[in-house]
Amino acid sequence: MIAALICVVSIAIFLQFFVSYCRSVLAASQRVELSARVREITGIAGQDVASDDFARLLQLVQLCPQRGDDQTELRAVGAYYSLLRALGFVSPVAPALAAWAGQERRSCSYFAAVALDRRIAYSLDLFTQQVADRL
């Protein structure tokens, strides 16, 4: 009985901590403004990024050379996005929860767009460096 209670409470607290942890990782990217360059490449019009764009943006991120310091964050946010997508299936039962999951998925997509922006800037730096070395 006690083990069952501990199991249920632990799972509930785990989910709460996991969501808060992912939001703390996402929070840093929310303050970053997307460059005109990345908006042009991805077709993003304003500051809002569509929630379903995450996979497409992640594919573009994978095409750029790795900076070597954002892979862990991308994986954690990817896991969070998958969890939110699973929550999206409950939309007919709990519309408030589904709306919240949609908002969170938009934050994940924005995070991926910021990561893409950083990687593009890094690629351009590498290119400039190579050109300068040849001259």
Added chain:
Amino acid sequence: MLGPLDYSVWCIGFLLEVYVVVCSFYRREFLRYLPLNFYMACEALITCGLFYCLRQFGFSSTTYFYYYYYTDSLLTILLFWVIIKFYQQVFEEMGVSRNIRVAAVLLLASTAAFSYAVVHQHRSHLTDRFVVELGQNLYFVGVVLTYLLWGAILKLRESRTRLTQLVLALGIYSSATAGSYALRHLFPGLQPSVLKLVVPIVGLWLPAAWAYTFTKVPEEARLVPAQLAARTR
């Protein structure tokens, strides 16, 4: 038997634990996060001891089994010290450091007394089930303490990103471990298939998350804590 995956998880975990200690030493933050670094160093040492037991006595030996579970229980008690330090950091401006120290001593003394009483009562049959139950209870105390700390962080609008991430990572670790211990207690049949993989991966989480925080989040970074609480409004 342990496979290549188990050994890889083990090695990565050990390297990450060492990395956390070296990183905070290099950044001159060793004393500021002394309990955390001490905990990580003990984890690394116990991992070495575990490897020795494995080589000397084998994976299915009772020595390995009891070494694994009892050192895990000792590490959990050490983890309480880390949590108490986080409490002190959160409440440092309120000047209640002395009260927290007294509460910490009382908590540790009562945990030790309770554990001694339970061990004394079961000394004739310190079984597999008993060690799992002890680990589950100790981790659950850790979950409750971390959850209360998280509540205090939100209430006091603590804005230090690094402290927040360290506490959240600890909360994820404690709750996942307590949950997996409870699952093992409830369904012992899950151990050879599912939990055998879950437990080492959960063990990898804490050094990985702390290493990430120490590397990527500067001490001066700030955030709005209210943004982190999940609300569906």
